[in-house]
Amino acid sequence: xxxxxxxxxxxxxxxxxxxxxxxxxxxxxxxxxxxxxRATDSVRDKALDRLASRLGTQPVEAPGAPQLAEAIRQVDAxxxxxxxxxxxxxxxxxxxxxxxxxxxxxxxxxxxxxVVGYGDLARRVGQPGAAQAVGMAMGAxxxxxxxxxxxxxxxxxxxxxxxxxxxxxxxxxxLEGVLPExxx
Numbered sequence: 554x555x556x557x558x559x560x561x562x563x564x565x566x567x568x569x570x571x572x573x574x575x576x577x578x579x580x581x582x583x584x585x586x587x588x589x590x591r592a593t594d595s596v597r598d599k600a601l602d603r604l605a606s607r608l609g610t611q612p613v614e615a616p617g618a619p620q621l622a623e624a625i626r627q628v629d630a631x632x633x634x635x636x637x638x639x640x641x642x643x644x645x646x647x648x649x650x651x652x653x654x655x656x657x658x659x660x661x662x663x664x665x666x667x668v669v670g671y672g673d674l675a676r677r678v679g680q681p682g683a684a685q686a687v688g689m690a691m692g693a694x695x696x697x698x699x700x701x702x703x704x705x706x707x708x709x710x711x712x713x714x715x716x717x718x719x720x721x722x723x724x725x726x727x728l729e730g731v732l733p734e735x736x737x
């Protein structure tokens with residue numbers, strides 16, 4: 554533990570190019586801890602500062618680190634259409650309580666090529682009136698794409714919101730065959 558009472562983790566990171574733009578992947582010895590959309594220099598720097606603050610150690614750029622190798626391989630395979638299920642250790646230390654419960658259910662209970670409504674996901678975790686709270690949990694997801702918050706939609710058929718932007722959500726759902734490919 555450091556002087557702030559936080560457990561110190563070695564945090565390594567890399568930026569990978571994808572069909573939805575650059576993604577920052579960060580991992581600890583416990584697993585993948587963060588995925589960040591649109592990882593331009595300024596977005597990346599803010600994300601790394603946030604990670605340092607939350608985890609108590611400065612993240613180190615290490616695209617060849619063993620903690621990241623499998624995550625990079627699986628993300629590349631997913632975007633190439635060669636992987637439907639992520640089989641990675643995940644470090645859940647950036648999320649707790651209800652949000653963690655919802656995100657864990659999402660990770661295991663909503664497979665590739667399917668969607669779930671916010672209210673349905675709330676019912677699955679025993680909180681039938683918590684659809685709005687599920688939406689907040691999706692917005693706070695530290696592991697988008699790998700923990701597939703893009704698969705959560707409105708019960709009336711609307712696409713719902715998405716922290717990575719609606720165009721990114723549409724592209725991910727098209728990749729999974731839920732929506733038709735955008736025409737342009």
